[in-house]
Amino acid sequence: MNLHRFLALCHKEFCQMLRDPSSFLIGIVIPLMLIILMGSGLSLDVKDLPVAVALEDSSPTARSTLHFLDGSPYFSPHYVSSISEAAALMDARQADAIIVIPPDFTDRLEQGHATVQVLLYGIDATTANAANTYISSGFQAWQAAWAKSHGAASRTGTITLVSRQWFNDANTSSWMFIPGLIVIVMTLVGVFLTSLVMAREWERGTLESLFVTPVRPLEIIAAKMIPYFCIALVGLVLCLVAAYYGYGVPMHGSLALILLSSIEYIFVAIGMGLTISSLTKNQFLACQMALVVSLLPTIMLSGFLFDLRSVPTAIAVIGHVLPATYYMELMKSLFLAGTTGPLVIKDCAILGAYAVFFVFLSLRVTKKGVA
Amino acid sequence: MTNCQPASTSPALEAQGIVKQFIRPGQSSPVTALSGVSLTVRTGSLTAIIGPDGAGKTTFMRLVCGLLKSDAGSLSVLGMDVASHPQAVQDHIGYMPQEFGLYEDLSVQENLDLYANLHAVPQAVRQERFKKLLDLTGLSPFTKRMAGKLSGGMKQKLGLACTLVSMPPLLLLDEPTVGVDPLSRRELWQILDTLSASGSLTILVATAYLEEAEHCHDVYILHKGHILAQGAPDTLCHYAQGRCYVVRPPENVPPRLIQAALIDETEAVADAVPEGGAVRFSLTPQASLKDLALPGLTVTAVPARLEDSFMSLLRQQEPSLPSHYSRPDMTAAKRVETGRKIIEVRDIVRRFGDFIAVNHTSFSVYEGEIFGLLGPNGAGKSTTFRMLCGLLPVSSGQISVAGVNLRTARAQARAHIGYVAQKFSLYTTLSVEENLRFFGSAYGLRGRRLDQRIEAVIEEFDLSGFRHMPAGSLPGGYKQRLSMAAALLHEPPILFLDEPTSGIDPLARRLFWRQITDLSAKGTTIIVTTHFMEEAEYCDRIMIQDRGQLIAIGTPSAIRKQGGNSPTMNDAFIHIVESGRHHQEVSS
Numbered sequence: 001m002n003l004h005r006f007l008a009l010c011h012k013e014f015c016q017m018l019r020d021p022s023s024f025l026i027g028i029v030i031p032l033m034l035i036i037l038m039g040s041g042l043s044l045d046v047k048d049l050p051v052a053v054a055l056e057d058s059s060p061t062a063r064s065t066l067h068f069l070d071g072s073p074y075f076s077p078h079y080v081s082s083i084s085e086a087a088a089l090m091d092a093r094q095a096d097a098i099i100v101i102p103p104d105f106t107d108r109l110e111q112g113h114a115t116v117q118v119l120l121y122g123i124d125a126t127t128a129n130a131a132n133t134y135i136s137s138g139f140q141a142w143q144a145a146w147a148k149s150h151g152a153a154s155r156t157g158t159i160t161l162v163s164r165q166w167f168n169d170a171n172t173s174s175w176m177f178i179p180g181l182i183v184i185v186m187t188l189v190g191v192f193l194t195s196l197v198m199a200r201e202w203e204r205g206t207l208e209s210l211f212v213t214p215v216r217p218l219e220i221i222a223a224k225m226i227p228y229f230c231i232a233l234v235g236l237v238l239c240l241v242a243a244y245y246g247y248g249v250p251m252h253g254s255l256a257l258i259l260l261s262s263i264e265y266i267f268v269a270i271g272m273g274l275t276i277s278s279l280t281k282n283q284f285l286a287c288q289m290a291l292v293v294s295l296l297p298t299i300m301l302s303g304f305l306f307d308l309r310s311v312p313t314a315i316a317v318i319g320h321v322l323p324a325t326y327y328m329e330l331m332k333s334l335f336l337a338g339t340t341g342p343l344v345i346k347d348c349a350i351l352g353a354y355a356v357f358f359v360f361l362s363l364r365v366t367k368k369g370v371a
Numbered sequence: 372m373t374n375c376q377p378a379s380t381s382p383a384l385e386a387q388g389i390v391k392q393f394i395r396p397g398q399s400s401p402v403t404a405l406s407g408v409s410l411t412v413r414t415g416s417l418t419a420i421i422g423p424d425g426a427g428k429t430t431f432m433r434l435v436c437g438l439l440k441s442d443a444g445s446l447s448v449l450g451m452d453v454a455s456h457p458q459a460v461q462d463h464i465g466y467m468p469q470e471f472g473l474y475e476d477l478s479v480q481e482n483l484d485l486y487a488n489l490h491a492v493p494q495a496v497r498q499e500r501f502k503k504l505l506d507l508t509g510l511s512p513f514t515k516r517m518a519g520k521l522s523g524g525m526k527q528k529l530g531l532a533c534t535l536v537s538m539p540p541l542l543l544l545d546e547p548t549v550g551v552d553p554l555s556r557r558e559l560w561q562i563l564d565t566l567s568a569s570g571s572l573t574i575l576v577a578t579a580y581l582e583e584a585e586h587c588h589d590v591y592i593l594h595k596g597h598i599l600a601q602g603a604p605d606t607l608c609h610y611a612q613g614r615c616y617v618v619r620p621p622e623n624v625p626p627r628l629i630q631a632a633l634i635d636e637t638e639a640v641a642d643a644v645p646e647g648g649a650v651r652f653s654l655t656p657q658a659s660l661k662d663l664a665l666p667g668l669t670v671t672a673v674p675a676r677l678e679d680s681f682m683s684l685l686r687q688q689e690p691s692l693p694s695h696y697s698r699p700d701m702t703a704a705k706r707v708e709t710g711r712k713i714i715e716v717r718d719i720v721r722r723f724g725d726f727i728a729v730n731h732t733s734f735s736v737y738e739g740e741i742f743g744l745l746g747p748n749g750a751g752k753s754t755t756f757r758m759l760c761g762l763l764p765v766s767s768g769q770i771s772v773a774g775v776n777l778r779t780a781r782a783q784a785r786a787h788i789g790y791v792a793q794k795f796s797l798y799t800t801l802s803v804e805e806n807l808r809f810f811g812s813a814y815g816l817r818g819r820r821l822d823q824r825i826e827a828v829i830e831e832f833d834l835s836g837f838r839h840m841p842a843g844s845l846p847g848g849y850k851q852r853l854s855m856a857a858a859l860l861h862e863p864p865i866l867f868l869d870e871p872t873s874g875i876d877p878l879a880r881r882l883f884w885r886q887i888t889d890l891s892a893k894g895t896t897i898i899v900t901t902h903f904m905e906e907a908e909y910c911d912r913i914m915i916q917d918r919g920q921l922i923a924i925g926t927p928s929a930i931r932k933q934g935g936n937s938p939t940m941n942d943a944f945i946h947i948v949e950s951g952r953h954h955q956e957v958s959s
Contacts, residue, residue, distance in 0.1 A: 008488030012474060012481070019476045206472025209533070212436045213489045214462040368457065370438045 001218050009215070009223030013197075017227045026193050027231040028238065031185040035178075035242045048076045049131050052086035052095035055079055057105040065116075065159065066099070068138035075134070086119075096121045097131045112156045118163035128165055136161050178249045179331035180304040182239045183324055186262060187298045189232045190269020191276070195290040197224055198277030198366070208370060217366045225270050225359075232266045243335075253334030257344060261334070264351040265327040269294070271358025272323075278365045298324040303332075323354040381450060383541050383573040384412035384435060389444035391430050404430040406596045407444070412541075412575050412589070417567040419584045420577045421681070422593035423876030428577035429469060431593070432545045435575070436466050449541055465539035469546045471530025475519030479510055482518050482533055490537035504532040507562055522749055524555020531562065542566070544576040548583065552747030553904055553941050554948055560586055581678040582941075592681060599684045604677050611679035614641070614654040618670045626650050627741075627909045628699045629668070631888040634881055635696060639663060642682035642881070645908035647938055648928045653679040655686065685878055696889050710737040713865060713896050714759065719768030721754050728754040730919040731768075736898060736912075738864075741891050743910035744900040747948060750916040753869070756900050760790050760867045773864060786814075789858030793870040795850050799843025803834055803853055806842050807860060814861035828856035832886070848879035855886070859895075866890065868899040872906060884909050904941040915947055922951040 017023045053066060058081075069077040078095065080086050089095040100117035108114040118135055120128040139159050146157035201207040210220065240258070243249045251258070272294060280286040299305060301315060302324040308316045319325050326347040333343060389408040392401040405427045412418045420428050433439040435448055437457025446453045448460045473482055483504070487497055505511040508528035513521065518529060527547055534542065544563075548556040564586060566572050576587070584590045585604050592599040592607070600607055620629045626645035633643035633650060639658035644651055651673070654660070660670060714736035721729040729751040736742045746752040757763035758770060761781045770777040773787040797806045807828065811821045829835050832852040837845055842853055851871060858866060868887075872880045880903075887909065891897055899910070907913045908927050915923040915930070923933055927940065934943025 002491070004491060005489050008485055012477065012485050015481065016474065016476050201472070204472060204475070205468060205470040206474060208438065208468040209466065209472035209530075210489075211438055212461045212464065212466035213486065213537075214458075214491070215489050216458070368438065368461070369440075370433055 001216065001222070002214070005215055006219045006223055009219055010226050013223050013227045017231065022196075023193055023228075023231060027189050027235055030188065031235045031238055032242070034185055034188075035181060035239055035246070047073055049074055049097065049127070049134070050089075050095045051075050051077045051131070051135075052089040052098045053077050053079045054083045054086040054098060054100045055081055056083070056103045057101050059106040061109060062101050062105045065139060065142045066101070068141060069099075072138075090119070090121055096127055097135065099135060109159065110156055112158050113160065114158065115160045115162055118161055120163060120165045132163050136163075178243045178247055179335040180302075180328055182236065182243065182262070183265070183302065183304065183328045183331055184295070184298055185235055185239050186232060186265055186327070187269055187294050187324060189235045190228070190266050191273040191290045191294040192287070193231065194224065194228050194270045194273030195276045195280075195286040196283050197228070198274055199281055199283045199286040202281035203283055211368045211370075217368060218363060221274060221359075221363050221366055224274060225267075228270055228273075229266055232269070233263075236262050236266070249335060251335055253340070253344075257340075257348075258331070258334050261327060261330045261348055261351060264348065264355050265323065267355035268323045268327075268351060268358050271355065271360075271362045274362035275358060275365055278362060294324075297322050298328075301325070302328045304328060323351060323358075326350045326354075380414045382411045383414045383416075383449060384410070384575060385445075385447050386410045386431075386435075387445045389431070389434060389446060390442045391427075391434060391439065392442055403596055405434075405441075408593070408596070408598055409444075410591055410598065410601075412573060414540075414573050415570055416588040417563065417574045417576070417586065418589040418591070419587040420575070420591045420593050421579070421581060421584050422577075423579060423685075423878075425595070425876065426593040427596045428579075428593060429545055432466070432468075432543055432575075432577055435460075435543060436464065437461055463539060463541070465534040465537060465542045467530050467534045467542075467544045467547060469549060471527065471533070473518040473526055473530055473533070476517060478515050478517055479521070479529055480514040482529060483536055486533040486536045492537060500536065500538070504535055507565065508532050509558070522555070524551045524558065524747075527551055527555065527559060528562070531559070535566075540571070540573060542572055542574045544574065546577055546579060548578065548580060552750075552902065553945050554747055556580075556583075557945060581676075581681055584677055590677070592684060594685060594688055599688065600680070607680050608675045608677055609680075611641075611653050611675040611683045613672070613675070614656070614683070615651070615673050615675045615679050616653070616660070616670050617646075617649050617651050617673050618665060618668050619649045620668070625911060627884070627888045628892075629665075630909075631696070631699045631885055633663070634885055635698065636663060641686045642679065644881075644905065646905065647908075647931065653683055655683070682877060685876075689878060696885060699888060699892060710739060712736070713738045713773055714898070715769070715771045716759070717769040719755075719758060719765045719770060721751075721758060721763065722766045727919050729758070729916075732916075732919075732921045733768075734914055734921065734924055736896060738896055739891065739894055740911045741887065741897045741899065741909060743907050743913035744898065744916070745902075745904065745907055745913055745944065746916035749918075751919040752900050752916050755916065756867065756869055756898070759898065760788055761785055762790075786861070787863055787865055789855075789861070789863040789866045791851075791854045791858045791866070791868045791871060793873065795842075795854060797842045797850075797853060797857060800841055802839045802841055803829075803845070804838050806853065807857055810857040811860045816861060824860050824862070828859055831859075832856045848875055848882060851875060851879070851883065852886070859890075863895075865896045865898065868897065870900055870902065872901060872903060880906075904944050905939065907940045907944075915944065917948045917951050918955070920951070920955075923947050 051069060053069065055062065069075045078089060080089070083100055086095065086098040086100070090098055098119040100119065102115065102117070105114050116139065118132060120132055139161060143157055143159060150157060201210070244251055273290060276289045276293070277286050280289055301319040302322050303319065308319045308325065330344060330347045387409050389405050391405040392403050394401045408431060420431065422428050430439065434441050434446060435453065437453045437460050440454060449463055451459050453460050474485070477485065483501055492500065505514065508531060510525065510529060510532065513525070518526065521529060531547065548559055551559065560583060563574060563576070567574055578584070587604065589601070590604055590607055591601045600610065618629060620626050626649060629650045630643045630645045633640045633652050639655060639662040641653045641655045653675070712735040716735065717733050719729060719732050720727065732755065744752045744756055754763065758765050759772070761777050761784055765778070772784040775784040775787065777784050798809070801809065804825065807825045808821065811824060816824055829838065832855060834849065834852060834856060837849060842850065845853060872883055875883070884906070887897055901907070910927060912924065912926055913930055914921060923930055925933070930947070931937055931940065931943045934946040937943035937946055
């Protein structure tokens with residue numbers, strides 16, 4: 001690799017990228033739009049949520065705790081007298097949540113350790129989470145009122161909410177929408193933009209002239225990576241800023257690790273895009289390929305929409321072939337759980353290996369020849 | 372041309388028995404692009420590979436550059452074996468592919484800088500070299516302009532400048548003048564002549580234009596992957612020497628009728644073309660003038676040209692079938708300009724934003740005429756053509772076609788016209804008959820009438836042998852016939868042809884014009900655009916546009932007279948365009 005040639009090519013790529021409105025559109029405008037549209041989709045209120053209330057203790061006190069349900073625009077409660085009736089309602093998809101007031105509720109409330117069970121329909125994770133939040137705040141409001149009338153020192157009137165998600169027990173994904181969105185945006189910028197660039201040179205015939213110069217394929221590929229790496233990085237920063245300041249998504253893990261894993265993933269995406277581009281030599285085909293092998297699977301199979309632990313094994317296996325899955329896992333863990341240790345190290349290592357693989361592959365498929 | 376190169380230096384390029392085959396998807400047998408080509412380019416020479424489209428020129432050029440690998444044979448470039456050291460060859464040569472890869476979103480200077488950097492041209496000599504190249508190509512005033520905004524000819528010159536920035540000892544040019552208008556073509560060749568005369572540069576150029584070969588020291592004629600002949604242009608001319616004649620048609624008889632009659636004599640006549648108001652033809656080696664029936668016409672023997680030899684050689688490779696056309700009436704007088712005006716154009720203007728593509732243009736086309744639209748790239752001829760057939764609305768002005776105003780009744784006007792697009796625009800997966808049936812229905816033909824018309828055009832265009840073949844698999848010339856057949860199904864009185872002869876070989880071009888002559892004899896009005904200037908000679912009248920202005924209109928002989936009494940249409944064209952531009956600049 002010759003530094004002067006590489007810099008000359010790099011300069012050319014930057015000029016082209018900056019003069020091409022489509023790279024600005026895909027790199028900056030679309031990520032912002034996605035973040036705004038999908039991000040605000042997350043905060044949409046849930047209205048008229050069907051709730052089944054299993055009132056196994058029907059004392060006035062117990063009933064009074066549930067007043068927040070009545071007349072609220074958020075809930076449409078349905079009172080039954082047993083869990084089994086409530087469960088039947090949920091099975092029939094007539095209830096998205098079940099609140100169980102146990103038979104000894106009033107007694108335990110007097111003793112200060114009442115429990116209320118909240119069962120959520122976990123398939124629809126977004127709704128389930130919203131429902132859980134609303135229900136717990138309803139009970140909190142009641143407790144506050146109780147404490148006021150009984151004196152702050154009173155140890156009575158504490159209600160512990162025990163919530164469980166039915167059908168999708170381990171689901172904790174809905175809050176991870178925004179970190180997941182960053183993965184989508186990085187895929188979009190990394191794979192889509194780069195899948196076009198080599199194909200464009202093939203289509204316009206510029207590559208044939210470029211080949212018959214002292215230029216080496218490595219220089220061509222490397223020079224294409226740098227500008228698109230930069231634009232992806234800009235997209236990443238925009239996403240992080242929007243996530244942290246715009247939506248208040250917590251960032252429990254280290255920023256350095258988030259950046260490291262993102263950079264690894266950008267290389268994966270760029271390598272993948274350039275490989276597609278070199279193989280197809282046609283912008284339209286490259287675009288289709290990028291859609292089918294990167295963006296769609298990233299949305300559908302990487303754990304963004306569906307948790308990979310709750311899908312059929314075959315799908316989970318496919319999902320685990322995708323590099324996006326590991327990046328998704330990393331982003332979720334780093335953002336929300338602040339995880340460190342083996343999981344992060346493992347995922348970073350896998351992503352790194354993928355990055356090396358795809359960059360290498362893109363070099364292998366770029367040969368000087370027109371056959 | 373004399374050769375003043377010392378014989379002792381080793382050749383710049385030596386090819387021995389090069390074979391290259393391509394495996395096409397969906398086809399069992401490979402296509403042979405080159406079968407045993409041997410070729411030598413002497414150091415310091417200007418050598419040309421001449422051949423029609425599909426001869427294998429581009430494949431050969433790519434092999435030389437190491438972009439393809441040959442299946443057999445040896446190829447050494449500047450003393451290096453290409454197969455084993457492609458990068459070493461690529462480091463040293465300059466190559467300009469057919470569409471030179473200019474980065475359209477980079478400026479002229481940025482493109483030059485890029486190639487200078489890639490070739491590591493030392494900073495010390497860079498400015499001087501840029502200046503020299505920019506002066507040579509006349510691009511000095513445009514260094515800041517984006518390459519995408521240059522005209523076709525300027526793009527080619529910039530491509531050449533980028534290729535030359537490294538001062539390579541060997542320059543390869545693949546059809547540098549394709550799609551370039553005659554003016555820019557002449558300028559490009561002036562550049563190449565200058566470069567070659569300096570002696571330090573060896574040039575190998577592939578071209579389909581025969582007249583360009585006359586600039587070269589050595590010429591190789593390539594046809595279907597074989598070298599048909601080789602030698603200096605003068606030597607090659609000798610092949611047809613003594614067999615070339617010019618015959619002058621009687622007063623008011625279009626030369627194309629004589630040409631058609633001659634070209635139908637496939638046994639005796641190797642080639643015939645209208646030229647300078649007469650017909651130039653060459654005999655096959657076994658024929659003599661006595662075999663021809665040219666009653667009362669004066670025939671003059673003329674010296675042979677490269678094209679005569681070339682056509683003679685091609686004709687031997689592909690003996691054509693006996694003509695199935697009725698013998699043209701060689702005494703039919705030319706339609707004079709008193710016929711009915713079938714197309715009337717009054718003061719049309721077409722703007723694209725600020726750009727005026729066609730500026731206040733008026734003309735008429737008479738019934739039964741062959742009317743040619745000529746002009747350099749960007750002159751406005753395509754725009755005019757599209758407005759005539761109703762594909763593009765006018766910004767202002769009036770067009771009436773067969774008495775119908777195009778502005779108010781475009782659909783009605785379309786029923787009167789047949790249109791053949793420049794690109795093959797039929798369905799490649801449908802068979803010949805299915806295509807015809809579809810287009811017939813689209814024109815509103817049904818039942819027995821449709822069947823009759825399909826049979827009629829299949830016979831007229833000699834397509835019966837291909838009836839069930841998918842249109843995409845037809846040989847090049849036949850695709851064009853099918854396009855014409857489809858356009859004529861509804862028997863339109865007017866036929867529009869957009870660049871019908873670009874990309875087809877000379878033999879197919881002769882056949883095409885034979886069909887046009889036949890159609891015209893049957894009364895169809897034909898409007899045709901072409902960038903082959905010599906094809907204007909087939910037309911009754913032609914119109915030349917430049918920069919949106921109509922600068923000349925009239926019969927070919929009137930145009931030649933206007934063009935400073937030039938012997939060829941090409942020279943006349945250059946003369947008219949240049950003096951038109953000069954006039955414009957003086958008056959502005």
